[in-house]
Amino acid sequence: MAIQGLETNFNDYDVLLNECVNQRAVREGQRVHAHMIKSCYLPPVYLGTRLIVLYVKCACLGDARKMLDEMTLRNVVSWTAMISAYSQRGYASEALNLFVQMLRSGTEPNEFTFASVLTSCTGGSWLDLGRQIHSFVSKTSFESHIFVGSSLLDMYAKAGRIHEARQVFECLPERDVVSCTAIISGYAQLGLDEEALELFRQLLTEGMVPNHVTYTSLLTALSGLAALDLGKQVHSHVLRSKVHSYVVLQNSLIDVYSKCGNLAYSRRVFDSMTDRTVISWNAMLVGYSKHGMGKEVVELFNLMREENKVKPVSVTFLAVLSGCSHGGMEDKGLGIFHEMEKGKYGAEPEMVHYACVVDLLGRAGRIDEAFDFINKMPFAPTPAIWGSLLGACRVHSNFEIGEFVGRRLLEVEPENAGNYVILSNLYASAGRWEDMRTIRELMKEKVVIKEPGRSWIEIDQILHTFHASERTHPRREEVKTKLMELSVKFKEVGYVPDLSCVLFDVDEEQKEKILLNHSEKLALTFGLIATPEGLPIRVIKNLRICVDCHNFAKIFSKFYGREVSLRDKTRFHRIVGGICSCGDYW
């Protein structure tokens, strides 16, 4: 049917609008709409709603909203189509405002409305409103509806309220792959990786059939755990199933291999992809960057620009700049930063990029330049920026700037123990013992220990976790005895425990004991006794590795001829024959 012969009646309009919706023909729909206006035809609710649906499906939100506003009579579908359009595109406040307007108008929401509007309550700041909607939902029959329930549990999970999310999940009268994935992903996104993995296994035994989204969420957890064998298992599963070509899933595979220290596998996945999003490039660049592979970072960035299919974004530059910094390509990194400033890439440098430059200059020993750079930045420096410069002052023994920065940091970030340690060590190296003692005293009063250290190692698909106060591992006594033995052997070949790494005010003997109990030493020692001779040992630590453990690992690698791959909070340390890929700067 064409516009020319269009009659001003419901049936003609209805047939034509249906065709438009099916073919996503928004122009044609707009012409039909214009015809209605010209003919002074006031569309009934059904046709008005049909137009809203058409506009929403063709991403013309402005037209859709105009239509809704023009309608004198609206039904639950007209409201819900608009609310869900806002929700899906991330316009949370518009969606919520409209929901409130809908209630005021006296229209009863249905399960579609609740499922939509609750997805706009994610992100923490809307949680209070989300709770109110939840209590509203409980008074209706929709509480047990699976779509509404999935939205609800996802809302709680994204706000960090995983127990409430779990409660909603447990109360669902039925489960499907989406609700199962939502709860698994909730755990994974909060870094509760072991819980995510355990729940995945449990739900699998209960009959869940995972799809590409479930595998993507599971891979997030496996990345956090650096569970290489499990990651490979998921990969082969994915290859045998129909879901292997989803880009998001492949991006997660790049990430899992890179976080497990296996960049060759990451690159193989990356190269095999026919379509890549900016996240595929970013994941690969971040992988190289965390391994300190500056040359590869720059080459891949150049390739990305040559291909010119996707535009680099903020995270891309973060990876490129930090890759240049960790990979000893300071001038290249500085060059790219200056090009960003000049607008070459269409992405303005942000605070994180400035922080990368400070790190880059500091690492290269260009402390004065870094200090000048901070003072000229268009932002007020963050504690992380000062912290990065303080670290550089420690490594390059710059007392003057170090003292200034350290004092500054104690004011803005009094709870961070690392700052006190570096500053007191700076004083010690300058022979200013009185100042050193004052700083140590100050530290005792103010420091908050946020997260206890833990390290883990994967052997035959089993993750073995160690804490400083190790009481749980079945082979802990054997590990501790072996570790004592290593300490004696290593001292004979030059290992001197670095007691300045200990934050507690105890005697030297006690300090040495504390150091020897650091979780990464326990995990490393377990790796030695639990894996065949000569094989590389892969340890993961949740915090930044301390100088003493780093020294210990270097001697360990040389003594036993074992390659040690140690992933800490910020990067990978690949230690071969006593030499670390980080160049002793991290």
Place this chain on the structure above:
DNA sequence: TTAGGGTTAG
């Protein structure tokens, strides 16, 4: 006619 879960960085 309207609905729920996913990837990089910090």
